[in-house]
Amino acid sequence: MELLRFATAGSVDDGKSTLIGRLLYDTKSIFEDQLESIERTSRDRGDEQTNLALLTDGLRAEREQGITIDVAYRYFATPKRKFIIADTPGHIQYTRNMVTGASTANLALILIDARQGIVEQSRRHAFIASLLRVPHLVLCVNKMDLVDYDETVFQRIRDEFRQFASKLDIGDLTFIPVSALLGDNVVHRSANMPWYDGSSLLHHLEQVHIASDRNLIDARFPVQYVIRPQHQTNRELHDYRGYAGVVAGGVFKPGDDVVVLPSGLATTIESIDTADGAVKEAFAPMSVTIRLGDDVDVSRGDMICRPHNQPRVTQDVEAMICWLADQPLQVRGMYAIKHTTRNVRGQVRELEYRIDINSLHRDETADTLSLNEIGRVTLRTTQPLFVDEYRRNRITGSFLLIEESTGATVGAGMIL
């Protein structure tokens, strides 16, 4: 069965967690004891009705404050698909947790409160989703029950968002009017909005075409781990040397001519092994072990690719950075960089501009990025990286910036 990962997004209190709760409830994905537990909690707190947001807002602090603080992952399945949901926080302070949830998503659900319309945080999240290249966006205009299911409210928000989105790089955009609280258009089409002739949210999630989201063209294999069995007696194993990792793009086959970076040595693939035996093909995101025809020196952090389709080998990286830490970005500062299976260090040479989330203008006078800000930087790394544009490959195009003294992840980078 196919797996769809999706993340919620949007401003605080727009109803993300309630929507996920409703989706789980109406698909009968909630276990009896979980339901009893949130019913009891809702009753104890004096809520009018069972608060479905409690299904994902599981931390003590979240329940006290009535907001989501960190991503909650939930799992459910219909006969058509399996789903992994990341319910992310809307509060600006926790934007980095939204980034965490959205980074692996095939689809983002951006919620808008029909009464409030599009606010800065909706724009920020939409921008982040487009920057992360989440391939499918669904804009849910929520709380339609509070605006009398008025079509013009929906249209106004849709038109305004379309205009904003035209400045972003968004592949696939869908609009659905919903009431997360009452369930309109969540699992079932709503009788309250006869003017809406699209599908329910669940129906859309089950149907959206996700097979094309992967890169099957550019063959990339970052070597993760070298497998060298220490068998003194078994001669066959004694000479075994396999390069384990996840295929990051393209398709590999035994017999393929390949090049190993950074050495540039050319060889062929002798065999592609798995614990279940050798395979005829390997493609993303399979975890496999490649054996090479020649005894070349290969270690973790190297990259196996095809001779006529190689990633860029460079120490100069241009990237969009989403800043995730309280301490601002330090231009000329050194950071640890984690890119595929490579760990290097790098200096931020220049901040070219910072993006104004509302206008999407580039502020070229900016000299730093603070928490949750986004900008374009140039980096110089201590060792070469083997990179692709993030738009071509989410794996070879992404990296983390890590503060060396604390070990904290401070920046998320997307290579241009």
Place this chain on the structure above:
Amino acid sequence: MTAQTYELSHLQALEAESIHIIREVAAEFERPVLLFSGGKDSVVMLHLAAKAFTPARVPFPVMHIDTGHNFDEVLDFRDSTVERLGVRLVVASVEDSIAKGRVRERPDGVRNPLQTVTLLDAINDNGFDAVFGGARRDEEKARAKERVFSFRDEFGQWDPKNQRPELWSLYNGRHHKGEHIRVFPLSNWTELDVWQYLAAEEIDLPSIYFAHEREVFQRDGMWLSVGKHNSPREHEEVVTMTVRFRTVGDAPITGAVESTAATYDDIVAEVAATRMTERGATRADDRLTEAAMEDRKKEGYF
């Protein structure tokens, strides 16, 4: 997998992700250890570790936090499994922790909460810097919030309000001496996935997971097994029933469920139809308070 469309089934995708995580730890940490109780999740985790390094051996030891309240079948299973795979077994015993005065036996005899001290001491004493756990996000609402690489400070504490961002499949395992990372390769698996995988891979499990006759008595709405660690109180009536276990934990608080599911296929069908979470159905420790798991995890629990 169908080569024409280049699709993985959901189990293949989960397996690939878990193997990636396990290899990442082996590559980046000096002293990883895998928590192995003989319970189904740790069995799957160890199976994945074995697959990740084939044809080499698993390059790290496994550790059992032994409450002393075990099912014999599970201990036998633990020992035969580590022997088959040729991995080193470290046993950290709650009874030793009690004997050394590190923790005190509770009046109710339940040792589950005491395990945290034993676990943290063992991590410290052995200098482990990465600890694989078999926890899944679908198990419990605090677990649903946890990262795959979960940072623990020098006291083993989890800070749910201040977790590291975790993007794409880039896992940041940086830590200072004395701190460590808990790693959860099964984060994205559900109970049903685990059973489907056990069935598909024909992985052995302790026999108590399959339906069998057993003397049980009811306490706190759960069926507890009569055995050396569990005796019924006066008013608690002992009956013989056909049961199986959905989880394997500290014996005095781990309940059996009434079930006739004796094969993998039976269990997959039963789990697919069940209306109770495995913890809700079988674990008294989670019933204490709403945030019991969160509180225990903050202190360093699994």
